[in-house]
Amino acid sequence: MPLLDTLQTANFQAWALLLLPLIVAAFILVVTKRWSGISSLLSVGSALITLLLAIKLAAGGDSTEIGSLPWIDLGDTFRVDIGLKVDELSRGMMLIVTSIGFLVHLFSLGYMKDDAGKSRYFGGLSLFMFSMTGIVLANNFVMMFIFWELVGVSSYILIGHWYHKNSAAEAAKKAFLTNRIGDFGFMIGILLVWVLTGSIFFDEIQAAVGGITNMALLNGAVLCVFCGAIGKSAQVPLHVWLPDAMEGPTPVSALIHAATMVAAGVFMLARVVFLIEAADMAAEVIAWIGGITALVAALMALQQNDIKRILAYSTLSQLGYMIMAQGISGGSDAGMFHLYTHAFFKALLFLGAGAVIYACHHEQNIWKMGGLRRKMPITFWTFAIGTAALIAVPFTSGFWSKEAILEAAHEQHMHGPYWLGMIVAFLTPFYMTRLVIVAFLGGVRTEESANAKEVPAVMWAPLAVLAFMALFSAYGFIAGPLLARGDADVGHFFGHIGLTAILSFIGLIVGVAGAFFLYKDKKKDPINIPLFANKFYIDEIYLGLIRIFQDTLAAFLDFFDRFVLDPVVVRFPALSVMSAGRFLRIFQVGNVQAYAFYFGIAVVALILFLIL
Amino acid sequence: METALTLNHFLLVSGLLFAIGLAGVLVRRNLIVIFMCLELMLAAANLTLVAFSRFNVVDGEPAYDGHVLLFFIITVAAAEVAVGLAIIVALFRSRETTDVTKINSMKH
Numbered sequence: 001m002p003l004l005d006t007l008q009t010a011n012f013q014a015w016a017l018l019l020l021p022l023i024v025a026a027f028i029l030v031v032t033k034r035w036s037g038i039s040s041l042l043s044v045g046s047a048l049i050t051l052l053l054a055i056k057l058a059a060g061g062d063s064t065e066i067g068s069l070p071w072i073d074l075g076d077t078f079r080v081d082i083g084l085k086v087d088e089l090s091r092g093m094m095l096i097v098t099s100i101g102f103l104v105h106l107f108s109l110g111y112m113k114d115d116a117g118k119s120r121y122f123g124g125l126s127l128f129m130f131s132m133t134g135i136v137l138a139n140n141f142v143m144m145f146i147f148w149e150l151v152g153v154s155s156y157i158l159i160g161h162w163y164h165k166n167s168a169a170e171a172a173k174k175a176f177l178t179n180r181i182g183d184f185g186f187m188i189g190i191l192l193v194w195v196l197t198g199s200i201f202f203d204e205i206q207a208a209v210g211g212i213t214n215m216a217l218l219n220g221a222v223l224c225v226f227c228g229a230i231g232k233s234a235q236v237p238l239h240v241w242l243p244d245a246m247e248g249p250t251p252v253s254a255l256i257h258a259a260t261m262v263a264a265g266v267f268m269l270a271r272v273v274f275l276i277e278a279a280d281m282a283a284e285v286i287a288w289i290g291g292i293t294a295l296v297a298a299l300m301a302l303q304q305n306d307i308k309r310i311l312a313y314s315t316l317s318q319l320g321y322m323i324m325a326q327g328i329s330g331g332s333d334a335g336m337f338h339l340y341t342h343a344f345f346k347a348l349l350f351l352g353a354g355a356v357i358y359a360c361h362h363e364q365n366i367w368k369m370g371g372l373r374r375k376m377p378i379t380f381w382t383f384a385i386g387t388a389a390l391i392a393v394p395f396t397s398g399f400w401s402k403e404a405i406l407e408a409a410h411e412q413h414m415h416g417p418y419w420l421g422m423i424v425a426f427l428t429p430f431y432m433t434r435l436v437i438v439a440f441l442g443g444v445r446t447e448e449s450a451n452a453k454e455v456p457a458v459m460w461a462p463l464a465v466l467a468f469m470a471l472f473s474a475y476g477f478i479a480g481p482l483l484a485r486g487d488a489d490v491g492h493f494f495g496h497i498g499l500t501a502i503l504s505f506i507g508l509i510v511g512v513a514g515a516f517f518l519y520k521d522k523k524k525d526p527i528n529i530p531l532f533a534n535k536f537y538i539d540e541i542y543l544g545l546i547r548i549f550q551d552t553l554a555a556f557l558d559f560f561d562r563f564v565l566d567p568v569v570v571r572f573p574a575l576s577v578m579s580a581g582r583f584l585r586i587f588q589v590g591n592v593q594a595y596a597f598y599f600g601i602a603v604v605a606l607i608l609f610l611i612l
Numbered sequence: 613m614e615t616a617l618t619l620n621h622f623l624l625v626s627g628l629l630f631a632i633g634l635a636g637v638l639v640r641r642n643l644i645v646i647f648m649c650l651e652l653m654l655a656a657a658n659l660t661l662v663a664f665s666r667f668n669v670v671d672g673e674p675a676y677d678g679h680v681l682l683f684f685i686i687t688v689a690a691a692e693v694a695v696g697l698a699i700i701v702a703l704f705r706s707r708e709t710t711d712v713t714k715i716n717s718m719k720h
Contacts, residue, residue: 590716591648593638600634 007559010060011067014084014598017053018092018133023125023246028119034120040109043122045131047098047105054098058091068139080200085139089336093136093267094308097338100347101129103462104255107351110459111251111358121161121249128154135264141190143270148186150227151261158256159248171244178241182231189224193275196221205256206274215279222275222282225268226289229326232264233319240539242316246308250354253308253348258315258345258350265320269326270336276326290324290411293317293419296536298427302434305525306364308352310344310435314390315476317424318342323419331408337474342524344473345389346400348466352383355459356439358453366435367524375452378460380440384468387436391429391469391508397474406500413544425504429511437519445523539571566580622663631657643700643710647693654689657683 007013024046028039066081105125113119131154135149153176160172196218197208212218229235234242245257248343254260269286270277276283297316304310318338327333357364359376373380389398402425409418444450454460518526534540586596638647665678678686704710 590711592715597638600638 001256005557010057010086013053013057013066014086014137016135017050017057017098018052018084018130020050021126021129021133024132025123025309027125027128033119036122039119040112040122044102044105046104046110048127050129050133051098051102053145054091057086077198078200080138080142080267082143083139083201084137085202086137089267089270089277090339092161092336094133096263096343097132100259100343100466101132101255102350103465104251104347105497106252106355107254107462108249111354112249115249117161118189124154124157124254125255128261129535132260136267139202141193141202141205144271145183145187145190145228146234148264148268149183149234151256151264152176152183155179155245157323158252159245160351161249161252161330165247167244168247171241171247175241175245177337178238179231181229182229182238183342183509184227185224185227188233189227192217192221192570202271202452209274209278216405218275219279219282220282222272222279223285225272225275226282226286229269229323230266231265232268233262233323234293234316235265235289235320235323236296237538239293239297240315240535240542242372243312243535245307246306246312249356250308251351253312253355254347254350257312258346262315262342263321263322263339266322266326266335266339269323270371273326273332274296275494276332277329277473283329284414285327287324287327287414287417290320290322290327290502291417294318294320294324295420295427298431299426299532300535301431302427303525303527303529307356307369307435307439308350308364310431310545311353314349314428314432315346318346318390319430320419321424321484321513324421325405325408328405328408328412328414328417330412331405334401334404334408337404338398340438341389341397341401341470341473342468345386345396345470348382348386348470349390351459351463351466352379352386355379355455355463356383356452358455358459360448360452363446366439367453368446369439369449370442370446371440372452373440378454379463382460382463383440384436385467386470389433391432391511392425392504392507393508396471397469400474401574403501403504406504407498410498410500422500422503422507426507426511429508430515433512433515436518437515438495438522442521520546532602619663619667622667624658626656626659626663627652629659641711641713643703643712647696647700647711650696651689651693654685658685661685 024042028042032038032042042531061435068081070079071082072078072080105122108121111119115121128151131150132146135151136142138144138147156172156176159175160169162168163172190200192204196214197205199205203557210598231238242257242262246253248257268515276286294317297313301313301317303309304313322335322338322342323504325331326337328334355376356369356372356379359372359379360369385396392399392402406421406425407416409421531537633649633651633653633656636652637646639647661678662682665675666683666699668675700710703715707715709715
């Protein structure tokens with residue numbers, strides 16, 4: 001059975017994993033757009049199949065025989081393939097992407113049941129799955145960049161799903177443009193790496209990185225590549241798009257803007273960790289940026305009132321941790337470990353928030369909820385488990401991975417980022433407990449929360465699965481096969497309960513107790529810090545900067561257009577043509593005999609000219 | 613006193629014919645008259661052709677090539693006259709005039 005044999009090769013499976021979502025997305029767009037039921041089932045089916053393929057692929061060993069398509073070949077100097085790289089890193093990431101992808105698809109069946117653009121939504125989800133798979137499996141920088149842009153596009157489509165809402169359209173535009181700034185740096189970084197090593201393939205770069213002598217250029221190249229991660233993983237100062245991206249449907253926020261796409265920056269850095277380790281200065285910058293993002297985002301989260309925005313800022317904060325880990329020598333595994341645990345508990349939190357929003361008829365303000373614990377017990381308990389993992393309650397998955405990062409920072413004497421991370425460990429429990437207390441505990445505040453009902457099974461089933469993962473995903477029986485990479489596992493951290501563990505435990509107690517003390521049975525927010533609530537006015541500053549620069553540029557261009565381009569390029573030729581026409585018009589008298597006369601004169605003149 | 617006809621005599625007649633024709637074309641208003649004047653100009657040109665040919669002596673004999681050519685020209689000109697008259701008839705049918713000063717719809 002040659003067909004069966006083909007189906008079982010890792011080569012075929014990897015390509016199917018990549019291309020199936022694309023085929024489904026195209027099919028939905030072209031054929032089944034009008035039958036939204038079929039579209040959604042197709043999309044969910046493709047998510048299930050890719051999950052199975054990813055599990056199958058993870059079970060197999062390293063597959064070096066994955067075929068690649070030559071794309072651009074300029075001899076020895078430059079070659080680009082569309083090729084797949086299946087190693088421990090991409091296999092683990094593939095499992096995260098496809099498993100959460102499948103659960104989110106499932107959840108969306110309930111959440112988007114009555115949406116008018118259901119086909120478009122599921123088409124977008126499939127397109128996203130295709131693009132994300134491309135990033136994860138890419139074996140070279142250029143291919144990764146292509147898919148990097150494709151996730152940007154699918155994110156744009158999905159954030160702007162409710163495009164008739166002005167805020168959603170604006171948010172989609174903002175996300176795309178902000179990402180483009182980072183991507184431009186990424187592109188320059190790729191070119192610089194190519195200049196340094198003569199290759200864009202990860203394997204060849206890794207082989208060549210030892211021979212690089214121009215350290216300044218290497219540092220610059222790594223920082224430029226890091227720009228891509230700043231944009232995609234929403235680090236300071238390009239973090240502004242992520243909170244706004246919450247305008248998209250909540251399952252999209254869970255999948256794209258919490259678990260997978262925003263983690264792509266972390267994944268990319270982990271993919272080129274050998275470059276970062278070779279560039280000390282750049283690594284330090286990366287760790288600092290990560291730490292600062294973690295702190296700034298946590299501070300902003302303290303004063304938000306929109307349930308999804310709080311989660312968005314906590315995502316930013318956790319992404320900061322992951323990025324910080326990438327900058328710490330030997331911390332990359334810890335960062336990927338946190339990416340992996342975070343993906344589950346943050347997807348859980350977002351889907352839980354989605355369930356709450358669904359039940360409260362699209363009310364997102366936590367001060368208008370309250371008392372949901374009794375109305376939606378399953379959602380409450382799963383949400384509580386997700387929160388526990390996020391605030392690093394000991395023995396939940398988030399605890400192990402966060403400890404791993406802080407421990408790595410401590411071991412490498414990165415004091416600045418370490419203490420930044422430690423402050424965040426005090427803040428995270430506070431704002432998350434605030435969210436849970438205000439939204440779920442206490443009394444009912446509004447009609448919306450009074451009428452809330454538990455969500456259907458198609459929506460709480462993914463929550464339950466994710467809650468299980470949020471609790472146990474760090475333990476060897478789950479994490480082992482997924483993250484064969486290094487020793488980033490629980491076992492590594494038993495045994496040295498040191499300063500880090502004690503401090504973060506204190507942080508947990510202080511944070512939770514403080515939130516209970518301040519927010520128990522409150523009708524409105526007792527503290528008010530406008531600086532945090534207004535996100536440090538960063539959006540306003542950007543707006544001002546853009547206004548100043550854009551207005552100056554626009555004024556200059558206007559001047560140039562009005563006083564240089566307009567007279568020289570437009571008016572002068574127009575005027576000369578017009579006057580020439582006006583002159584020649586004199587001869588067009590409309591009398592045949594006059595024309596004959598001109599002709600005769602001209603002939604005589606020509607003869608004279610020829611003779612004389 | 614009998615003087616032999618020279619080339620210049622022919623050219624003089626031909627030039628006169630051409631000038632009369634041209635003047636007619638330029639000043640007359642009736643299309644048919646203009647057309648006849650055009651024919652006059654053509655005849656003048658033909659006369660020149662024949663004269664030059666007749667006075668071109670090769671090996672002691674005058675050449676008659678121009679005479680032969682002339683017949684062709686006259687034949688083609690007859691066809692041309694037919695076409696020209698047809699145009700004038702068509703024009704008259706649509707405008708009901710043969711006055712060229714009234715046919716000026718192409719004026720700016």
